[in-house]
Amino acid sequence: MEERYDPISIEARWQAFWEDKGVFRVNEDISKEKYYLLEMFPYPSGKIHMGHVRNYTIGDVIARYKMMRGFNVLHPMGWDAFGMPAENAAIANNTHPAGWTYDNIDTMRIQLKQIGFSYDWDRELATCHPEYYRWEQWLFIKMFEKKMVYRKEAYVNWCGTCQTVLANEQVEAGLCWRCGKEVVQKKLWQWFFKITDYADDLLDYCDQLPGWPEKVTTMQKNWIGKSFGAEIRFPIENSDEVITVFTTRQDTVFGATFMCLAPEHPLVPELSKGGEHEKEVLGFIDKMSKQDRSAKGVESYEKEGVFTGAFCINPMTGNRIPVYTANFALMEYGTGAVMCVPAHDQRDFEFAKKYGLDIVVVIQPKGKTLDSSVMTEAYIEDGVQVNSGEFDGLLNRKAMDKIADYLEAHDLGRKTVNFRLRDWGISRQRYWGAPIPMIHCEKCGVVPVPEDQLPVVLPEDADLLEGGGSPLSSLDYFKKTACPACGNTDAERDTDTMDTFVESSWYFLRYCSPKYDKGMFDREAVKYWMSVDQYIGGVEHAILHLLYSRYFTRVLKDLGFVDFKEPFTRLLTQGMVCKETVSCPEHGFLFPEETVYKETDPQCTKCGKPADFGRVEKMSKSKKNVIDPNILLKKYGADTTRLFCLFAAPPEKDLEWSEQGVEGGARFLNRVWRLAVDWIPVIKEVDGFNGKPSELSGKLLELYQKVHQTTKKVTNDIDERFHFNTAISAVMELVNVMYALFPENSGKDKSNSLKDLKPEETGVMKSALETVILLLSPVVPHFSEELWQALGGTPSILSVSWPKYNEDALVSDEMLIVIQVNGKLRGKFTISADADDDALKEAALSHDQAKKFIDGKEIRKVIVVKKKLVNIVV
């Protein structure tokens, strides 16, 4: 073993060793308990960033720990390889998305291997492989057959210049992010998954996921957004049509004095047709269709609307009320129609004030009387019904039920629930995705591609369009096909691709049998490995990805392919990796390599001017506050990088980058290394201490106890709490005790210091050093393998079982007792561990330090806490 710790050579050697021996390769083995550990797979964006390093390091520690605990650990890795960045990069560089993606995968795979992660690379998958998306297409068809997927016309953000659909995030202030031209709402035929059929089940099970952070389950609950209420039908005057509204406040129906429809509501043009308001209404619809969706979502957005010219009848009062179309009515929520009760809804109130509409109070607060003519805001609290016919005098909460019953009994409406969750639109007018396996035939309609013709392979020789639209619709050899049902040769393939969230909704199942070619997965393998015991990833996926995965698992269960509903038993959402930004007055944000430091003040290397520290923010290219993991690997090695990521913060919290922190980690590893270098020659050939603690005394006994305490703490911290930071600090403490035990071994000259040691001294030291190495091994695996071997162990250290602690070693024959007087710390003493409460009391009362505070005062009470403290109340 080298005198000096040289991570670079060690790490490459052990990585090669693990790979040669296939240490991380696993198979289903019913004789062992399985553990499926999964980290969210990366998008192959180019190279690994610190967020990946942190995420995968956390996972790796758990995986390696579980391996040492004897579990059969499935720990796979793959690539979420479809998506827009590949297309954009391909357009920018005039290359192909596939080439770009595969190059990135190659680069990133090498990086992951350099960090020493324990993946079973034989199970690697990439979602852009036809052998992967083949089964996704197959499932799509199965879902189509069971009517779990359907097609409808829906609005999308459309950029006419780029000829493409934009995601909401790509619309900036109503303009296209790429070309800066106006974005419109366009109706397109699109495929939808009926996730709303599962809304209730997905919601109910949120409370049955004890291993998930509550934050995530509440976010999902809010996203699903179940609200109880009623549907009420308002007949339109002089028409057979009826407007159905959804409300959660049917108790206020007597106060509904007007109606608002969403601009997209199909009745709006119809109601205004031919009337004097038609022109104005159509103008309003047009204006709204051009408006950016995100701007609509701002609360301060001015409420506006226009009268359609039509009236409908409030079914409870019989009054005719005007029908408006208004910008605050959302087509996506409820029925797209709102019964407006200005007295009891703030939004309706503002609208009524603006357009001079009636305000009728139907709920009175207790002990007060509201007067609609002087109200300045809506009264939204509970109260007593008034102006509500036979329901007057009831508490409004009671009236809710009664009115709902009345509506049902008189066929005017019904009790219902409404969800915020909408069906999942998966059609993308994009190239780099999995083709939707459907064929459109003039005669037969929409026909699925026959199973034996799957996969529908995405043509890889397509030229991308300059504007970014999909080239598939102009690729005749792809598009033109024969109808599988009638043979009509003029049929056309669907040229849309699937949302990339579809691929990531089932990849965890594919890992169980990634090469299986008779189905999505081998059911036996899935039975063995699933569910995922621990899933780890960023909180940014708390809603969509996790909800979609839960949905897919339910679909597969209902189709009979799996026998469970929930894919992920435990979930850990790790925090972000952050760093302060640095900006130059002239050049804006600066990359770390564009900054030099004079003392501690940053300076711009381009102009030499002083720069400023900005806020601590998530590492991002746009803020330029990024640290390239490659640089860390070269400078410090993988183990130090891993150690820092774990030590600087608990996993669920944000981690602030600190160069000094990394150096602290390196220093610690060097410290352990030197300890090993000094001691291995004297302890390599001896056995670890196997005797009883009673054979030891003094400092040596303390070290022995510390070894076992540390083992217990580290085991708990990793296994139950994932608090790697405190686990590491516990090992640091142990190392400090080892250094302190033989102080003559400190400093430079230690030539003679380790001779003439007693057998129990070398034995305890050997056990202690072994323990340090084993406890650290999940965190710094290369380092630990190296030292383990140097200590005479056989690699890999992963096949060594996790150290056990001896409960007997944890109990000392003395205990430290704290004395409090009136709750304040006044002294401490040690006493034999078998002393009883009375002995403690006596010892405390006669303690010199305590006496000062007791003397001359009356003792009212003495509280003794077993083995801990004595509190004297005077």
Added chain:
RNA sequence: GCGAGAGUGGCGGAACUGGUAGACGCACUGGACUUAGGAUCCAGCUCUGGUGACAGAGUGGGAGUUCGAGUCUCCCCUCUCGCACCA
């Protein structure tokens, strides 16, 4: 606005079921070893007063429960995150 979480030294962060607040690390200070050290080892390091032993204050602010509160309860302030014209 609604929902969730968090406020502890100069900094990152410890403190499991209420029981020694500040573990561990960083930074800083002093010492040792040194030709030298940004290497290493040892020591100090919440604030205030005192040379000192020691005393007092102290976990965002205010009340409360308790022998005892960072931890439990109530009110308030600040920050972060998520959802947001959801009828």
